[in-house]
Amino acid sequence: MYFSLIDKITSLIPGEKIVATKSLSMAEEYLQDHFPKFPVMPGVLMIEAMTQSCAWLVRVTENFAHSMVLLQEVKNVKFGQFLQPGQTMTVTATLTAQDEKTATFKAEGSIGGKARVRAILTLCKYNLADTRPHQAVADQKMIACLKDRLDLLWENPSQK
DSSP, X not given: OOOOOOOEEEEEETTTEEEEEEEOOTTOGGGGTSOTTSOOOOHHHXXXXXXXXXXXXXXXXXXXXXXXXXXXXXEEEEEOSOOOTTOEEEEEEEEEEEOSSEEEEEEEEEETTEEEEEEEEEEEEEOGGGTOGGGHHHHHHHHHXXXXXXXXXXXXXXXX
């Protein structure tokens, strides 16, 4: 199952920073189990929302050079209050370091300016064809799909 945990990218400065939002509704399938009488967004999915935001920053910064941008490491995680249906979490992530294979970010999820989760995230980036050359077509297809998804998430003023 794939969770798309970013509803909108509100700001993106390539190579620097991204701001995105996630509005939590009772329609989120995982809320049926977490917890039935007190639904809250699981902490691991809050981290995933920050990871997805960071991945969009990497993709745009590198002009979609990699089909795979995945979480490698999480450090210094601090959770605050719960995120409940009806609330919108704003994810802010700043790129702090980058090399050929990884990118590191300071990320925060907040509601009304109050932090709900903070962490240092390191993402790895690669193409399937790096180790399996016959997968180059799969890389191209994934990148095309990701570009289409970005068009739905971010109204980039430079594209008008």
